[in-house]
Amino acid sequence: MRIWEKGERLLEAKSISVYYGSVKAIEDVSFSVNAGEIVAMIGPNGAGKSTALKAVFGMVDIRSGDMLFNNKSIKSLRPDEHVSEGISLVPEGRHLFPSMTVIENLEIGAFQQKNSSAKEEMEKVLNLFPLLKDKKNHKAGSLSTGEQQLVALGRALMQKPKLILADEPSLGLSPSYVDIIFDKLIEINKSGTSVLLVEQNARMALEIAHRGYVFKIGSIFMEDTGENLLKSEEVKRAFLGG
Amino acid sequence: MEYLLHILIISGIYIILTLSLNLILGYTGIPALGHIAFACVGAYTSSLLALNYGISPWIGLVIGACFASLLGVVVGFPSIRLKGDYLALATFGFGVIVYSVSKNWVDLTRGPMGLPGIPKFSFLGFELQPVWAYLILVIFFVGLTGVAINRIAHSPFGRILRSIRDDEIASLSIGTNVNKYKLVVFVIGAFFAGIAGSLYAHYITFIDPSSFTVMESIAVLLMVVFGGMGSIKGSFIGALVLVIFPEMLRFLGMPSSIAAPLRQMIYGLLLIVLMLKRPQGIIGEYRFK
Numbered sequence A: 001m002r003i004w005e006k007g008e009r010l011l012e013a014k015s016i017s018v019y020y021g022s023v024k025a026i027e028d029v030s031f032s033v034n035a036g037e038i039v040a041m042i043g044p045n046g047a048g049k050s051t052a053l054k055a056v057f058g059m060v061d062i063r064s065g066d067m068l069f070n071n072k073s074i075k076s077l078r079p080d081e082h083v084s085e086g087i088s089l090v091p092e093g094r095h096l097f098p099s100m101t102v103i104e105n106l107e108i109g110a111f112q113q114k115n116s117s118a119k120e121e122m123e124k125v126l127n128l129f130p131l132l133k134d135k136k137n138h139k140a141g142s143l144s145t146g147e148q149q150l151v152a153l154g155r156a157l158m159q160k161p162k163l164i165l166a167d168e169p170s171l172g173l174s175p176s177y178v179d180i181i182f183d184k185l186i187e188i189n190k191s192g193t194s195v196l197l198v199e200q201n202a203r204m205a206l207e208i209a210h211r212g213y214v215f216k217i218g219s220i221f222m223e224d225t226g227e228n229l230l231k232s233e234e235v236k237r238a239f240l241g242g
Numbered sequence B: 001m002e003y004l005l006h007i008l009i010i011s012g013i014y015i016i017l018t019l020s021l022n023l024i025l026g027y028t029g030i031p032a033l034g035h036i037a038f039a040c041v042g043a044y045t046s047s048l049l050a051l052n053y054g055i056s057p058w059i060g061l062v063i064g065a066c067f068a069s070l071l072g073v074v075v076g077f078p079s080i081r082l083k084g085d086y087l088a089l090a091t092f093g094f095g096v097i098v099y100s101v102s103k104n105w106v107d108l109t110r111g112p113m114g115l116p117g118i119p120k121f122s123f124l125g126f127e128l129q130p131v132w133a134y135l136i137l138v139i140f141f142v143g144l145t146g147v148a149i150n151r152i153a154h155s156p157f158g159r160i161l162r163s164i165r166d167d168e169i170a171s172l173s174i175g176t177n178v179n180k181y182k183l184v185v186f187v188i189g190a191f192f193a194g195i196a197g198s199l200y201a202h203y204i205t206f207i208d209p210s211s212f213t214v215m216e217s218i219a220v221l222l223m224v225v226f227g228g229m230g231s232i233k234g235s236f237i238g239a240l241v242l243v244i245f246p247e248m249l250r251f252l253g254m255p256s257s258i259a260a261p262l263r264q265m266i267y268g269l270l271l272i273v274l275m276l277k278r279p280q281g282i283i284g285e286y287r288f289k
Helices: A049-057 A080-087 A102-109 A114-130 A146-158 A177-190 A200-206 A225-230 A233-240 B002-027 B036-053 B057-081 B084-104 B133-153 B156-166 B168-173 B178-205 B215-226 B232-251 B255-277
Strands: A009-018 A023-032 A038-042 A065-071 A087-090 A161-168 A195-199 A210-215 A219-225
Touching: A009 A049, A009 A195, A023 A038, A023 A049, A023 A065, A023 B168, A038 A049, A038 A177, A038 A219, A038 A225, A038 B168, A049 A080, A049 A087, A049 A161, A049 A195, A080 A087, A080 B057, A080 B168, A087 A146, A087 B168, A102 A146, A114 A146, A114 A177, A114 A219, A114 B036, A146 A161, A146 A177, A177 A200, A177 B084, A195 B178, A200 A225, A200 A233, A210 A225, A210 B168, A219 A225, A225 A233, B002 B036, B002 B133, B002 B178, B002 B232, B002 B255, B036 B057, B036 B084, B036 B178, B036 B215, B057 B084, B084 B215, B133 B178, B133 B232, B156 B168, B156 B178, B168 B178, B215 B232, B215 B255, B232 B255
Parallel strands: A038 A195, A038 A210, A087 A161, A161 A195
Antiparallel strands: A009 A023, A009 A065, A210 A219
């Protein structure tokens, strides 16, 4: 069932299964991200969305199936090798270095890049997040959760990714910052970076997503455009509250 | 006087052990509890090479340190897969294994009978017989280790280690090959611990497995925590204080049969108090989570 397409296929998970020990986390799950897309994964807790994201980044072993990025298998790559392939992770809970300043946290994101390109990227990131400009010499730990989420997003952008994996970016944020983060994700996407988004906030996620996958106990039970999923009675009943 | 120099030599050897464990524990945040095993391998390797093949302690020390590094790879591998308490237990178990092997492989190590008559270091044809000469040798190696660990800790490499310690997931998402760094850290730490073991063996001229019990690993751990994790100065302070302090018990007129177990009890108590009152040690930059 192919629904929406723009640009080439960037990421493709071919019926992957992931186990934690003998416990099945996700089974026979297939999804894809095309160049220029925002793709949302929604579903209840424990449905396997985050596991699917971790599988993309190589943080969990894929027991069966394959993961393709730019038509090349990335299934057996380590997480750090994903970064050099062009996939960046914005981890759940932000995971900044709290005793380092905002600038340092951004710089460390590019520690594998050349100095000249890192400076250029820094310029771009600070222009994208003017809120951080005023606080660039503050310790990351002293920032509000929303500001920290911007730094985490900026740190991922410093790696010049083709695809950003955002794990629950709205978690613990004030409503106004949830809006800001989603606006920024759209802006990042418009500048050419694809986004794979895992979200509890299903409505917001589907509003900005081109396509969405709905997870249910370890597998995908629906996929459609973001718009259609928002309208779908089933999704409404299950996740959007009527 | 000779006694004082002896204490300083022993302190110096412990400083090397503490610095090398600090790299693993204090800078990288890996809770390793079997550090003395690396010293054990270093000590036995260079002693056996000297006794059986007449190889100079200088060369033996290097080979011993390399053997210890090899063992560091062996311990490093499980440490890549394990975290926190499980890792601590695994390294603890590893310490017990090395101790048991040294005690039971009688054909090689003479087991509990130990290895007597280990030759001393010699320099330009003169054996380092006087205690002060040995002290200079130990100070040289302490300086070498201190400079090396300091350079490592304050290089870009060391910064990555601290990033792994502070937040492993963050390190992963900025593209760090965390496993590789952990492994390298074990190899480097084991190398210097091997040097310490070899220095000890050729100084005392007798080693047996009882010098390398898991309790010794705990003592070194305590020195790191007491002085401060992630601090070079802290390692010096921790080792010096905790070697010299128990020696004071002798002046209280305590027989060594009481002083030795008392030392361990004091260490244990100190560890508890530190964890409660000052988990970052005297001048540490990092505390156990």
